[in-house]
Amino acid sequence: MKHHCRASLRRLLALGSSRLILFLLCGVCALPFVWMFFATFKSNREIFTPFPLLPRDFSWNHYFEFFRSAPLPFGRQYLNSLGIATAQTCLAVALSAPAGYFFARYRFPGSRLLFFLGILVILIPRQVMILPLFSWFHTLRLLDNPLAVIFPGAVTGIGLLYFTLVFRRMPAELFHLARAEGASEYRTFLILLPLATPALLTYGLVHFVLAWHEHLIPLVMLTSQEKLTVSVGLASLYGSNLGIPYAWLMIGSLLTLAPTALLYLFLQRQFRSALADLIS
């Protein structure tokens, strides 16, 4: 009896400590965001001391003022970012999913080399390639054009790797079935594509996050205020000395975080099933 008690006590302790570790981890990750949320209500005086978290002189005013007299074309830049990130994501999926399918299905002399080339090129730092890229886009007359941001980011080695994995995992019977039905090779691809919907959405999210985070390329390629992306615009606001309430920066930051966070929340079930398919 006593033995039994001790065993269950030990189990309880183990459970408690594992919960504690988990909550601690989550708290560490989320705390700065909780602070950021409360900071949107704070005055400049108290904004730089993180604790106490709750604002002393609470006010909604910052929100009204931000939308009434934002010093940037914030809405315009926000839409630019959404447009660019969405277009880049769609293009990235449209380019890498077929290529991944091809690598998964066919082997030919040099296929391995080509595959590694596709991934390797992406591992070269953009920060310095930005200069030749700039002069190349100058030649193409694409500067200060959203396409100059959309195109380079749409070529992705991670996407290539991911889709090759995904199509390799598809049961071979499906390909045979499509062929037995007399479908052409292109048609087979189109028939099988919907089966990979969770995988397509998962990669779409990862790429959207990367595209939304892109900073250097829009900074260099776009010049006019009304064409800039929100991330660059916000950074210029951080750097400026306009004497604006810092709460505005926090509101802008929260709004900039919103699309990726919402996308994750809407699609998380799809991602889980896509990744589970990759394993089993």
Added chain:
Amino acid sequence: MRAPEAAAAPARPHLLLIPFFAALGLFWLVPLGKGFLLSLQSDTLYGSVEFVGLDHYRRLLADGRFRHALLNTLLQGTFTLLGVIPLALLAAHLLRQVSRRLRSALAFCLILPGLTPPTVLAFLFLLVFSGPQGMLNSLIGWFGVQPLDWIRDPGLIKISLVLQGMWRWTGFAAFFFLAALEGIPQGYLQVARLEGAGPWQLFWRVTLPLLRPILLFVSLFLLLDALVLFEGAYVLLGSSGGTADAGLLLVTYAYYAAFTLGKFGYAAAMSFTLVPLAALTLFLLYRSARSSRLGDAVP
């Protein structure tokens, strides 16, 4: 009805492959070629440019700052990877033990930093790391520890860099691991348990090998961030290396050489030294993957 021979050897649908490599050529290989030419030319900003051959590369070998930056990059990448992966595995394992609803909420908390744009992170990092009233110093203050200068002390800069990398990516990796763990067929684990495997054996022999494809994907993503993107270091320290260059990374050094010193050729040469490094990493990942079920994922 088609003849069976014709169905057995259909033409390869090359059009599926061509757009990707056309875009790769147009938007990466051409600028890359231009960049390589740049790395062989003198750093003259105005007037005629001279061809200097491998001069920049030769000077790199003698440049102490470059070696320092290279070492920092490698250490930084390795330690972030070594920190993120076990922690993310642990988080994913612990998340599996809580109820479904709580799991979603906690996973969201964990992944938030990974969803945040670098511009916003820059502001948050300053808040967390800087000043005696920063968040980190306030937290350690509760345990009676004196405030530390996380951004200026050369020893602490490296730790801050690794910490920010871990903070940013642990949840992201944990999300992938969690989904993968949920996908492992329960039958495998039951069989292993019946064979008398303990929890550790179960982890090393069954779970980890099954997770390999995801591990590869996550590692590649993290290395990409460590080697190439490195917005983390940039937002924390700007284009300098911090005190005594303690936080100097290859990418920040190259950026500094190009845009502050105007040595575009030298900076281009520097970034090309990453190519063999990236190739080596890719090769090692490939080797480790080939022995597993992932082997069939690489053509």
